[in-house]
Amino acid sequence: MKSLERYLVRTHPVTKILLYLQLLSVAIWGPLISSVVVTITCFIFLVFYPGEKGIIANPFYAMLFCTIAVLIVIPTGSKDEIIYASELSARIFNIMLISAILGLVIKPYDILIMGRLLHTPGNLVTVIITTALFFPIAMQNIYSVIFAQRSRGLELSFSSLFRLMTYRAITIPYVVCILRSALAMWISINLRPWSKYKLAKAKVDTLGLILFLASFALWLDYSTLFALQ
Amino acid sequence: MLLAEKVTYKYAGAEKPSIVNANAFFSKGTINLLWGDNGSGKTTLAMILCGAIPHLINGEFSGNVSWDDTPISSELISHLSSFVFQNPYIYFQGYTIQDEISLIANTDSKLIQIAKPLLPNIPLETPLHKLSHGQQQRVALYSAILQPDPLIFLDEPFEFLDDSGVKQATELITNAAKDDRIIIVIQRPQREISIDFSKGYQVLDGRVCEAFPEKPNVLPTITNLSSNSPNFIIDDVSFNYSRDSAFSIRKASLSILEGESVGLIGPNGCGKTTLFLVACGLLNPKHGNILVKHKQLNGKALRREVKCSFQNPENQLFGSTVKEELEFGLRNLNLDHLEIGKRVEQISDCLPFGLSTDPFQLSYGQKKILGIIATFLMKPQVVLLDEPMAGLDFKSIMTFYKLAEAFLKRGGSLLISSHSMSEVKTLCHRVLVMRDGEIIDELSLR
Numbered sequence: 146m147k148s149l150e151r152y153l154v155r156t157h158p159v160t161k162i163l164l165y166l167q168l169l170s171v172a173i174w175g176p177l178i179s180s181v182v183v184t185i186t187c188f189i190f191l192v193f194y195p196g197e198k199g200i201i202a203n204p205f206y207a208m209l210f211c212t213i214a215v216l217i218v219i220p221t222g223s224k225d226e227i228i229y230a231s232e233l234s235a236r237i238f239n240i241m242l243i244s245a246i247l248g249l250v251i252k253p254y255d256i257l258i259m260g261r262l263l264h265t266p267g268n269l270v271t272v273i274i275t276t277a278l279f280f281p282i283a284m285q286n287i288y289s290v291i292f293a294q295r296s297r298g299l300e301l302s303f304s305s306l307f308r309l310m311t312y313r314a315i316t317i318p319y320v321v322c323i324l325r326s327a328l329a330m331w332i333s334i335n336l337r338p339w340s341k342y343k344l345a346k347a348k349v350d351t352l353g354l355i356l357f358l359a360s361f362a363l364w365l366d367y368s369t370l371f372a373l374q
Numbered sequence: 375m376l377l378a379e380k381v382t383y384k385y386a387g388a389e390k391p392s393i394v395n396a397n398a399f400f401s402k403g404t405i406n407l408l409w410g411d412n413g414s415g416k417t418t419l420a421m422i423l424c425g426a427i428p429h430l431i432n433g434e435f436s437g438n439v440s441w442d443d444t445p446i447s448s449e450l451i452s453h454l455s456s457f458v459f460q461n462p463y464i465y466f467q468g469y470t471i472q473d474e475i476s477l478i479a480n481t482d483s484k485l486i487q488i489a490k491p492l493l494p495n496i497p498l499e500t501p502l503h504k505l506s507h508g509q510q511q512r513v514a515l516y517s518a519i520l521q522p523d524p525l526i527f528l529d530e531p532f533e534f535l536d537d538s539g540v541k542q543a544t545e546l547i548t549n550a551a552k553d554d555r556i557i558i559v560i561q562r563p564q565r566e567i568s569i570d571f572s573k574g575y576q577v578l579d580g581r582v583c584e585a586f587p588e589k590p591n592v593l594p595t596i597t598n599l600s601s602n603s604p605n606f607i608i609d610d611v612s613f614n615y616s617r618d619s620a621f622s623i624r625k626a627s628l629s630i631l632e633g634e635s636v637g638l639i640g641p642n643g644c645g646k647t648t649l650f651l652v653a654c655g656l657l658n659p660k661h662g663n664i665l666v667k668h669k670q671l672n673g674k675a676l677r678r679e680v681k682c683s684f685q686n687p688e689n690q691l692f693g694s695t696v697k698e699e700l701e702f703g704l705r706n707l708n709l710d711h712l713e714i715g716k717r718v719e720q721i722s723d724c725l726p727f728g729l730s731t732d733p734f735q736l737s738y739g740q741k742k743i744l745g746i747i748a749t750f751l752m753k754p755q756v757v758l759l760d761e762p763m764a765g766l767d768f769k770s771i772m773t774f775y776k777l778a779e780a781f782l783k784r785g786g787s788l789l790i791s792s793h794s795m796s797e798v799k800t801l802c803h804r805v806l807v808m809r810d811g812e813i814i815d816e817l818s819l820r
Contacts, residue, residue, distance in 0.1 A: 284503070286689070290690070292651065293690035295677060296656060296682045296683075297681070297690060297706060297749075298703050298705075300674060314692050316692075317692035318691055321691070321692075322689060332421070332457065336424065336457050
């Protein structure tokens with residue numbers, strides 16, 4: 146699993162992104178049997194994904210939630226409707242799993258390279274990549290601000306929810322930190338010559354290309370095939 | 375060569391220019407120093423030299439900056455320079471250490487070769503935001519220098535590095551300059567580093583002149599005022615961030631007397647900051663107790679008696695004036711207006727800036743000293759200071775010493791985290807050595 150993960154991280158960004166878009170499309174619109182195959186594969190991948198044991202918990206609970214929600218919405222409880230509800234839940238679960246894997250193996254610079262190769266306007270790609278990279282910084286900043294203010298005596302209790310000062314003391318430093326970091330990151334991104342180094346190293350990945358082409362087979366409706374036999 | 379001629383720059387909305395009529399010249403294959411006190415305009419000048427100003431940041435700009443006789447344009451800047459900021463995290467464009475380094479090395483063997491001395495015990499899959507400040511600074515330095523850009527700017531590159539990190543970084547910078555590149559180090563004069571700089575430029579209130587800093591001023595030693603009565607005890611404390619993760623703090627025990635100042639040193643990422651968060655009641659220990667004046671405390675009661683000043687001062691400023699910032703902590707202690715006014719009035723003489731100053735207009739070092747002053751003003755039993763000297767100029771350091779001495783005289787206890795033994799020597803009476811989440815040794819300094 147470790148080598149599969151390493152392969153997926155290092156494979157050519159375009160192949161990688163296209164492969165996942167393909168899996169995502171199959172999960173939503175493809176035949177149910179293919180969707181189930183994709184779900185099981187992704188599930189196994191996430192269970193054994195190195196260092197991310199906990200990641201499986203969220204989509205799993207989400208699936209339970211979706212299943213219950215869909216079953217509650219259907220009033221009659223007829224067999225067809227239950228099958229339909231289960232299929233819907235499976236597909237929703239599938240989308241979540243694929244999105245989780247997307248987050249693990251598609252790195253921000255993959256999006257940048259893809260954007261450059263597809264001649265997407267530079268500013269749009271920069272906005273996307275900055276947002277993607279900025280998320281962990283934003284999360285880290287909120288913790289740092291809360292720690293700093295609590296150390297200065299700010300208590301986060303139920304009664305403090307009604308005090309304007311609580312929001313002021315947390316929101317202002319947080320927004321300032323975010324803006325400051327965003328400006329510095331903007332400068333940093335513009336100073337680093339992405340295209341020059343990374344694009345030169347992004348070579349066509351044959352195995353990835355074969356995998357991508359093979360994934361088209363998931364669009365075939367095997368249930369019809371079996372019925373014909 | 376890099377040349378700046380008659381450069382003047384004023385930030386949009388600022389009252390006066392940050393850089394005035396500056397001239398500078400840097401030859402290839404040299405390491406250069408930009409130095410000056412907090413808020414003097416060092417970083418702004420570096421931004422001008424790399425082209426970020428005026429191409430990425432607006433403002434009123436005049437003068438010329440050129441690289442090999444070609445004016446620096448917006449097209450040129452991305453291929454010309456790397457800039458590692460004071461806060462190294464901002465530099466990163468990857469999610470894990472592996473992502474970041476893979477920008478410069480695509481093969482496994484080269485990746486391992488580069489990363490091995492960088493962070494010997496950290497897996498390459500570790501997300502960058504989970505590293506300590508010093509570890510992040512190492513990764514940022516390496517990935518900037520290992521890229522073949524001809525011009526490299528390093529803003530306070532040694533500030534959060536431990537001794538081995540400083541040694542590695544010095545070696546790396548010296549070797550990089552041999553490749554016909556220009557390295558510009560932005561540094562406060564108080565920090566001693568063993569690099570042979572070719573040229574030094576002093577920035578003083580926006581004016582630039584060619585000069586090297588004099589030998590750093592000798593720091594005074596804090597008088598030992600400790601009694602025999604323990605004031606703060608951490609007893610067998612362990613902590614881990616999640617159930618499945620390894621312990622960041624393992625069975626840590628320490629005791630600090632009244633009027634005593636204790637240093638905590640250790641390599642980057644050994645758990646110093648985490649221990650501080652636990653010790654001041656912001657994180658709950660999984661095992662062990664924390665005692666203040668022989669009383670076991672936790673949560674709110676502990677936070678009231680133990681105050682912490684963190685590494686990054688920018689995370690806590692929100693007031694419109696310095697006075698409001700200073701009053702915030704006192705208000706949270708439910709002190710009456712008279713007492714608050716009295717304390718702020720008393721401290722105003724120590725401030726290197728006015729009470730009505732906008733804290734957001736202050737430089738990094740000035741913000742840092744403001745944070746430290748605000749912490750002492752609350753008069754807790756124990757003050758924890760995380761890298762207090764990082765970014766401070768000599769004037770601010772002296773203010774800090776004055777406050778620390780008064781605090782110890784009152785019977786308070788200080789715990790100071792640092793990676794620099796020379797700083798700890800003057801500030802502390804005793805030093806605890808931390809490694810891999812454990813306190814492994816104790817050294818007496820007096």
